[in-house]
Amino acid sequence: MRIDHYLEFHAPAATSIVVAVSVFVLDEAERLLMIRRADNDLYSLPGGPQQVGETISAAAVRQVKAETGIDIEVTGLIGIYSDPEHVISYDTGEVRQEFAIAFRGRVLGGSPHPGTDSKEVLWVEQALLYELTIHPAVRLRIQHGFDASPAPYYS
DSSP: OEEEEESOTTOOOOOEEOOEEEEEEEOTTOOEEEEEETTTOOEEOSEEEOOTTSOHHHHHHHHHHHHHSEEEEEEEEEEEEOOTTEEEEETTSOEEEOOEEEEEEEEEEEOOOOOTTEEEEEEEOGGGGGGSOBOHHHHHHHHHHHHTOSSOEEO
């Protein structure tokens, strides 16, 4: 179980920071690749933690494939998100401070299907994103992905 706390006065204190990735991928119809997370039922960009022995871009490619069935290549950096007001608590007792690197990715192939950390994989038109339950920290990454700023965001 995972609970995201954001700007909550009574949020638990962070006990760790784990490097994670999230990936903004558009298809040829300009629809955004999204998952519905298995651990909290929220819609999100595909992504997850970097593993020891891999580069951060390799983590992005691996996580997208594992969660969506889609093969991608990393094409750019959207930003670095490390807001200490966003903590994630797990039923194990761990509480992580947000530390995510958001990338742009380009589809190379594959077919969409949920993986171990996702309940659903979908391509969503930008105008329909408001209909999905998405954490504010993820919405910020999505906004920055669509903004296509030449300079990466960082917090």
